[in-house]
Amino acid sequence: MIFNSLDFAIFLPIVFVLYWFVVNKHLQFQNLVVVAASYVFYGWWDWRFLSLIIFSTIVDYFVGIGMGKSELPARRKLLLWISITVNLGLLGFFKYYNFFLDNFISAFSFFGTTVQANTLNIILPVGISFYTFQTLSYSIDIYRRKLEPTKDFMAFSAFVCFFPQLVAGPIERATNLLPQFGKPRVFEHDKAVDGLRQILWGLFKKIVIADTCATYANTIFNGSELFSGSTLVLGALFFTFQIYCDFSGYSDIAIGTSRLFGFHLNRNFAFPYFSRDIAEFWRRWHISLSTWFRDYLYIPLGGSRGGTWMKVRNTFAIFLVSGFWHGANWTFIAWGALNAIYFLPLLLLGNNRKNLDMVAQDSWLPSPKEVLQMGSTFALTMLAWIFFRAENMTHALAYLGEIFSSSLLTYPEVFPKKMLLLLLAFLLVEWAGRKHEYAIENIKTSFHTYPRWVAYGLLLATIFYYAGQEQQFIYFQF
Amino acid sequence: MKKFIYKTIFFFGICAVTMLLFSLLEEDGENSTEFMAAMVDKHKRIKSIEEPVLILAGGSNLVFGVDSEQLERNLHMPVANLGLRAHLGLNFILNEVKDVAKKGDIVVLSLEYFMEGDGEHDLHLLSSYYHNAALDYCEEHPKGLGLFLDYRHMMFKKMVTNYTTKNQEAYARTDFNKYGDGIKHLNMQNPSIQGSRYVIDANKDTEIKALNAFYDYAQIEGFKVVYAYSPYEQDEYQKNKKALLSLDRDLRKHMKIKLITSLEDFTYPNASFFDNVYHLNAKGRKNHTEKLIQLLRPEVEVPSELAIR
Numbered sequence: 138m139i140f141n142s143l144d145f146a147i148f149l150p151i152v153f154v155l156y157w158f159v160v161n162k163h164l165q166f167q168n169l170v171v172v173a174a175s176y177v178f179y180g181w182w183d184w185r186f187l188s189l190i191i192f193s194t195i196v197d198y199f200v201g202i203g204m205g206k207s208e209l210p211a212r213r214k215l216l217l218w219i220s221i222t223v224n225l226g227l228l229g230f231f232k233y234y235n236f237f238l239d240n241f242i243s244a245f246s247f248f249g250t251t252v253q254a255n256t257l258n259i260i261l262p263v264g265i266s267f268y269t270f271q272t273l274s275y276s277i278d279i280y281r282r283k284l285e286p287t288k289d290f291m292a293f294s295a296f297v298c299f300f301p302q303l304v305a306g307p308i309e310r311a312t313n314l315l316p317q318f319g320k321p322r323v324f325e326h327d328k329a330v331d332g333l334r335q336i337l338w339g340l341f342k343k344i345v346i347a348d349t350c351a352t353y354a355n356t357i358f359n360g361s362e363l364f365s366g367s368t369l370v371l372g373a374l375f376f377t378f379q380i381y382c383d384f385s386g387y388s389d390i391a392i393g394t395s396r397l398f399g400f401h402l403n404r405n406f407a408f409p410y411f412s413r414d415i416a417e418f419w420r421r422w423h424i425s426l427s428t429w430f431r432d433y434l435y436i437p438l439g440g441s442r443g444g445t446w447m448k449v450r451n452t453f454a455i456f457l458v459s460g461f462w463h464g465a466n467w468t469f470i471a472w473g474a475l476n477a478i479y480f481l482p483l484l485l486l487g488n489n490r491k492n493l494d495m496v497a498q499d500s501w502l503p504s505p506k507e508v509l510q511m512g513s514t515f516a517l518t519m520l521a522w523i524f525f526r527a528e529n530m531t532h533a534l535a536y537l538g539e540i541f542s543s544s545l546l547t548y549p550e551v552f553p554k555k556m557l558l559l560l561l562a563f564l565l566v567e568w569a570g571r572k573h574e575y576a577i578e579n580i581k582t583s584f585h586t587y588p589r590w591v592a593y594g595l596l597l598a599t600i601f602y603y604a605g606q607e608q609q610f611i612y613f614q615f
Numbered sequence: 616m617k618k619f620i621y622k623t624i625f626f627f628g629i630c631a632v633t634m635l636l637f638s639l640l641e642e643d644g645e646n647s648t649e650f651m652a653a654m655v656d657k658h659k660r661i662k663s664i665e666e667p668v669l670i671l672a673g674g675s676n677l678v679f680g681v682d683s684e685q686l687e688r689n690l691h692m693p694v695a696n697l698g699l700r701a702h703l704g705l706n707f708i709l710n711e712v713k714d715v716a717k718k719g720d721i722v723v724l725s726l727e728y729f730m731e732g733d734g735e736h737d738l739h740l741l742s743s744y745y746h747n748a749a750l751d752y753c754e755e756h757p758k759g760l761g762l763f764l765d766y767r768h769m770m771f772k773k774m775v776t777n778y779t780t781k782n783q784e785a786y787a788r789t790d791f792n793k794y795g796d797g798i799k800h801l802n803m804q805n806p807s808i809q810g811s812r813y814v815i816d817a818n819k820d821t822e823i824k825a826l827n828a829f830y831d832y833a834q835i836e837g838f839k840v841v842y843a844y845s846p847y848e849q850d851e852y853q854k855n856k857k858a859l860l861s862l863d864r865d866l867r868k869h870m871k872i873k874l875i876t877s878l879e880d881f882t883y884p885n886a887s888f889f890d891n892v893y894h895l896n897a898k899g900r901k902n903h904t905e906k907l908i909q910l911l912r913p914e915v916e917v918p919s920e921l922a923i924r
Contacts, residue, residue: 326616594626597627597630598633601634602771
């Protein structure tokens with residue numbers, strides 16, 4: 138089931154009523170409703186893949202219990218490896234099996250040996266990269282004694298499959314989300330209203346901005362050999378906004394929906410396109426994944442301690458793995474590598490933690506220096522997205538080749554002025570709300586009731602105007 | 616909790632009613648003057664002719680690029696031009712022809728190269744007010760919220776679009792002649808040509824299957840069907856040549872319907888086009904109609920004493 142569908146518009150009020158009116162007096166029943174609703178939500182795509190979630194839930198639940206009972210380091214380590222093997226095994230098989238096999242065959246053929254092997258017709262289960270990482274963090278945190286294992290199987294199941302964030306995050310840590318399933322929930326009017334507002338903004342980003350940008354980005358990327366460099370730059374620009382609004386829109390809807398049920402999820406995006414350098418960008422983009430890799434990969438590898446070589450190695454490791462997490466394609470690895478190259482100078486010069494606050498914190502407009510910094514960071518990011526969006530490396534390199542040719546200076550064949558104006562208006566709204574958790578959060582304090590309702594109405598009408606065919610969210614494929 | 620629920624229901628209720636009311640402001644039905652309403656006149660004409668008709672079916676290339684009166688004079692057969700919008704999609708267009716074609720008719724299909732199979736649902740909904748076959752089509756291919764709500768949604772979008780964008784000249788019901796040809800553009804200056812935004816996907820297996828099914832239907836019903844490529848701008852042709860050659864190969868190999876043109880036949884200099892790469896201007900239309908007459912003559916079997924030499 139996708140958020141921008143009629144199915145979800147019917148599903149959400151039903152679950153809301155069941156949760157707050159039918160089973161509101163019993164915590165266990167509320168958790169049961171969450172689990173059942175989440176399985177329905179997930180099974181809407183393909184009920185067969187529910188078995189993977191259930192399997193992962195059972196394994197990690199017992200691994201957690203086992204680690205909690207044991208004081209023997211060897212036994213605890215063994216249990217941790219069981220969890221890692223099961224979760225990464227599922228991920229590896231469903232997501233990377235064919236990729237490794239293809240590259241294995243190619244490598245042998247390069248040396249003149251022909252290897253016969255059949256690739257499998259594997260369907261990637263939606264959201265597998267997200268829930269496997271979430272359950273892994275649970276096992277690792279117990280192993281590190283940062284978290285006590287839960288004995289409440291229902292609460293644990295709800296933590297693993299919580300429907301708002303099940304298929305595309307935010308990837309929640311057990312330390313934040315799991316305890317919330319153990320506490321009685323009280324309905325809070327203001328939080329629920331805030332949740333609805335964030336859902337509305339998320340839908341706007343997805344349906345109005347991302348899906349409209351997608352039509353242009355798809356046309357330009359799919360026919361890139363037909364277009365001039367200037368059009369290809371526009372294609373990259375549209376994709377840059379598409380991916381941001383698609384993914385952060387999803388996160389907004391997930392966080393808003395959770396709020397309706399009395400849960401707090403962590404922020405996943407913090408206006409990344411207003412970043413002044415790449416390090417800041419990565420503190421603001423897909424925060425839940427970046428911090429996951431930081432805590433469970435970068436720091437165990439030594440982080441930024443040690444010598445220069447260690448720093449370089451660890452930086453590349455985290456970015457390459459992050460790229461590979463997105464998909465079994467060399468383009469994602471190239472995207473990760475490019476970001477590592479952008480990031481390294483900052484790290485080596487000790488400038489990677491220079492811009493920790495929001496740009497223009499105390500003023501309305503940025504300084505010329507900040508504009509330049511934001512512009513250059515945005516351009517670098519946009520360039521990297523070309524690899525992310527391209528079909529393969531040949532496509533990406535040809536795309537870049539055409540951009541850096543004389544045709545860059547010609548008038549673009551595709552130049553949708555209205556769409557560009559819409560993007561500008563969107564950026565202004567984001568800029569105005571940049572000091573808040575999401576762009577229109579401050580509407581509650583800046584507007585009186587009636588103008589506020591009119592603003593919501595206009596937002597809803599715009600969504601309704603652009604709504605048409607339900608488009609999948611990009612991050613479902615990861 | 617109650618306050619939240621009442622407020623939410625009130626807000627969404629008010630919004631729904633307001634949008635419904637706005638959607639009702641948009642003119643529809645038989646008397647609409649908008650471009651798609653030309654369907655009403657086109658269907659009226661075709662249903663009023665009892666003898667065999669030469670039916671032109673396809674996208675807007677037929678609106679801008681054909682002089683049906685000249686075709687009629689030269690081929691000695693009444694002509695009805697059903698062409699309107701390529702985005703109606705091949706399936707919808709074929710369904711529309713099935714509704715009107717009868718024994719002895721000759722159907723000339725001329726689809727733009729991007730040849731969408733399904734087409735745009737909003738256009739189908741809009742058409743559903745103009746003829747019964749379109750209504751049936753919408754009922755048989757339900758999408759979204761159901762026919763009533765989808766229709767109101769489409770009308771709301773149309774209302775907003777009409778209020779926020781300038782009406783394009785040459786795109787109104789009144790800009791057609793009695794045959795169903797667009798004529799307003801003939802006396803207009805060429806606006807700037809928009810490059811094709813439609814990258815041609817050469818894989819048209821599904822569409823070819825639909826065309827073959829239509830051919831079988833025509834055989835049973837006793838009408839003839841031929842396929843002619845759409846006029847196309849020279850530069851655009853060069854850009855898409857690889858995909859077009861592949862499409863041409865597939866059509867010749869797999870399509871049962873007779874293809875009466877080559878790719879180059881209807882590829883014209885850029886100066887022959889009006890506002891996009893498929894829409895001919897007056898000069899291009901004249902040239903294209905003459906070529907079409909030549910290619911159709913063997914299909915129509917004009918009695919030798921009537922043939923214009």
